[in-house]
Amino acid sequence: MPVALWREQMNLNYPPLDDEHKAFLDVVNQCFLASQVGDFQMIDRVFEKCYDYARNHFSHEEDIMERIQFPDIEAHMRSHQIFIKNVSELRQQYEVAPSLEEKQKLSEKLASFLNVWLLGHILSRDKVFKPYLVRLRNLPPRMNYDL
Ligand SMILES: [Fe+2]
Ligand SMILES: [Fe+2]
Incomplete structure (x- = not known):
């Protein structure tokens, strides 16, 4: 049974990003x-998947925000x-963890962290540019290549 579940309100109704x-x-x-x-081998892979x-x-999202001229792009990029x-900080701590017990805790x-961050970021940050995504449709073809 997965711990992190997709919720309807997380949808941007824009499949390239929702996927x-x-x-x-x-x-x-x-x-x-x-x-x-x-399973520490899997944890190593999870760190790689985060990067x-x-x-x-x-970069996909930031490129879209630029094309639709989303006004709050700077704050979003900082996030x-x-x-x-x-x-990176967690990974550094994990790499030098002195015991398996400590590695497991980390x-x-x-x-x-990933669970709380993903949910919070989508609901509080990504959802903010959702209304602006309609602008993609009005861009010239060379700029609306996601559609
Ligand atoms: Fe984002
Ligand atoms: Fe996102």
Whole structure:
């Protein structure tokens, strides 16, 4: 039974981004499972998937926000940067953890952080540009390549 569940209000009704959010929700659940059973190889992969998500999803979203001229893009980008910083700090602590018990505690901390962050970020940040997504339709074809 997955811990992190998709909620209707998380939908932006824009599949290119909703699908990326859902895929990362799966990563959060993999992290919960791995932390419960002490699967540290999987936790290493989760850290990598966090960086992949930051590289791919954040740049996708930031590119869209630029094209639709979303006014609060700077604050949103800062929020993305803070995620990367938080994950990197957790990873540093995890890498030097002196015992397996400590590693497990940090894996649990990572899972809770990712769960709270993803839900909070989508509902409080990503949802704010949802009304602006209609602007994509009015862009010239070379700028509305997501449609
Ligand atoms: Fe975002
Ligand atoms: Fe997002």
